[in-house]
Amino acid sequence: MPYLRRKRLLARALAATTALAAALGLGAQTPAGAAEPPRPPETAAAQGASADRPHGFASLAGGTTGGAGGKVVTVRTQADLAKYAAADEPYIIRVAAAIDVAPFGSDIEVASDKTIVGVGTSGEIVHGELHLNPGTHNVIIRNLTIRDSYVEGDWDGKTTDFDAIQMDSVHHIWIDHNRFTHMGDGLLDVRKNSEYITVSYNRFDTHNKAFGIGWTDDVRTQITIDHNWFRGTKQRNPSADNCAYAHLYNNYLSAQVDDGDPVWSYGNYARGRTKMVIENSYYDGVQHPYQADDTAELVQRGSILKGTTGRHDTRGTAFDPHAFYSYRLDPAAAVPALVKKFSGPQRTLGTDTVLHVPADYPTVQAAVDAVPAGNDGPVTLALAPGTYREQVRIPATKPYLTLLGTGDDRADTVIVYDTPNEYGGSSGSATVLIAAHDVTSRHLTFVNAFDEAAHDLDSEQALAMKTTGDRIVFEDTAFKGNQDTLMTDSPKLDTVSRVYLRDSYIEGDVDFIYGRATTVIENSVIKALSRGSDTNNGYLTAASTWKDNPYGFLITGSRVVSDAPAGTFHLGRPWHPGGEPDAIAQVLIRDTELPAAIKASPWTDMGGFSWRDARFSEYRNDGPGAAVTADRPQMSTEDAARHEVADYLNGTDNWAPYRR
Template sequence: MSPSRRTVLAAATAGVLASAGGLAVGQATPAFAAESSPVGFASLNGGTTGGSSGTVVTVTTASALKSALSSGTSQTVRVSGLITISGMYGVASNKTVIGVGSGSGITGGGLNLSGVRNVILRNLVFKNAADDSINVQSGSTNIWIDHNDLSNGYDGLIDIKRGSDFVTVSWNHLHNHDKSMLLGHSDDNSAQDLGHLRVTYVHNWFDGTNQRHPRVRFANPVHVLNNYYSNVGSYGVASTENAGVFVERNYFENVAHPTVTQTGDSDAGNLKVLNNYKVNSGAEEVRNGASVAAIPYSYTPEANTSVKATVTAGAGTGKI
């Protein structure tokens, strides 16, 4: 099936799984690398359908990209080529932003989703950002970040904060970077973040990155499922500030600290683990697993031993 056809299906059928609230990641097969709608938290709260598949614009320049992203029109924005931008470009609600082919995206800057709803970012390269590559903040809801390639940013590659909610981060390839993903930006923001920041991280490849995969504050529950961690320098997943994180059936290879329950100056968080597979990796830290809230959607997890093959075959651009 062509990428353009999958794009149309993604917009047209996104409500199907959303209405069921289901997450089916099942067997290790490349077919699972191209869901037509988001799984996990982004399938709840009315679902995440992105922009209209009937209103499509293709952009090749920074000025055209900035204009299309900020437009109030519900639309699909096709990014053709690697576009150099400066700073953070705002993305309006009801947008699907999708790269054409495997090498399209942005370099030099990033995308800012602030106070928006119903946005899909897929098949995009993000590299050399002067700040964050993707910043989701200020109560943004129903966001799907899927099948992107992210590297060499100045700050976070995918940061989610300030009361944002119902987000799924899936099938992304993160590499050549240090502080990968924050979930909750500071220890003193509990008033805005408690009861929010619910995110599913599934089938991502953390490839030689150093820390924050993710680093969580306050959120409960956060579901970290079927991801592949390879050659991670500092730690895999961190739960702090009384967060509740469920780390389930991931594959850790050459990771000294797969999970930690405290980092930096933050107070400890709660963390439970289930059936993670470890190769040349250290022990998992757990804390108050009963305090981690139940995952509110149905799902069938992939076997932990097959996660490496599935994720390396399916994560990143050019796979949808």
């Protein structure tokens, strides 16, 4: 029997959810100072490369969330980047092009509550600087290349101040997975009492003064610097002046510029009253790999030094980073390979924007509303476990969304409402309505909790889900209701939309799987609920397939279960909306277990249209409700070979969600 048992479904859902939650940075955090959890096979660098939340000092004192809670925008011009970066309200700004800043060396001001992220490796700032003015806070800058504002002959940066990023007196900033190269003065300047900063997985190259911290007499800055690659840089790798706490770990310093300078070519420098801790870093051919002023404290442990010369200073006790936050070290010997692979812009980052509900958006609809009309990139709505009592509408203008439940089971994350058809028709009653194309739902339960027994209405249909978009996927999802639980439809009769359900659960009584979309239900459980009748408890399907569409509903490799008495449930009936004669239902149920509740003659008429004029058939079903009779058309083996999952879904664009 091809049906995938529930235990296997749960194991698959758990594994997929756990992996996605880890990738999205949704796992439980270890309290500061607590013992570290057992190390999985994946390296700390690999975990950090995919996490979408900051670690280290930027995660403390309320944390750094950037533009979370604001709208998502995609920019490709300097004007748009400048507009959204400087706005008063929060934004998640996706940079999807190389933006040439003019005039040469100009600043683009970044205000508070912003996330600026490059889309894959396409996001670049050329000839310009991102500038954070005093008081700016809660900013994330990720996955960008910022390059080429160097003025020939100005190696010391004395005549220009064209940094890649400069910030003064700011707090809660995360600089992650960027490449900084060939700029006019510093690559990254963290200045004047800036606090709660994390700088991770960046590449600093082809430069003199790479990364400076300080320019202040106060001792306030707390900064975490990890998994960065300093290559072809001369000094400030970094230089940390009067930092209260500077934690450097798993950084890689290589190919240092050798211009014969015996003093100002160096690696890490603790200056003033800085307290610096260096752990498990790798220094290759570096002059003065780590040094400290007499007034600074520097602790180094676990690093590898290859071909280094000059100062290797340690003094004092500095501080214990574990007293502030949890972290996990990669072995120093692994650092060069890991940092080469995971630092700098990544093709996989910025391509899928993650919006957290309710951490950043109070409702699912609020997160949907944050997605721009005409969205051209994947957006994941990561829903924390809980019950969301709301109606959700995903309009046709907002494609490429994924609704992801992040609990251990699909029952942990529920979207529920209780509107019947009487108040707004199928679209108005649906708990969730998906009109956009390319929308996926995973590890969720959708419910319409309308209590039809407690009401006497003319239209008691109550949808848990309605779709009209194309290329819709449901994996490890549940749909619960009574009449009209799940409607898979299309914008109009002669438009073909496709829907694929796998490893899912659907329950209802009357016409609870219906509509005109080409729909495949595979490896799933369908529960036919009893209405308390001894003769007729309902209908699984009510398809309204367009007559020129050869593929309507396919239920395959699944199991139908029921609490209804034997012989009281129909497999389906032909729905002709408004008496439309060109809606000729096509339904194939194959390789599926049927319960005793299924009638001996399981297909029936509807609205004056005979079921015999529809395209109803079965193939190789089994179980107590399966039979081969004159009232149960069986598809031939030859025709069944042309009615596989791929035949229903591929279309002209070779869509193949079943291969995932």
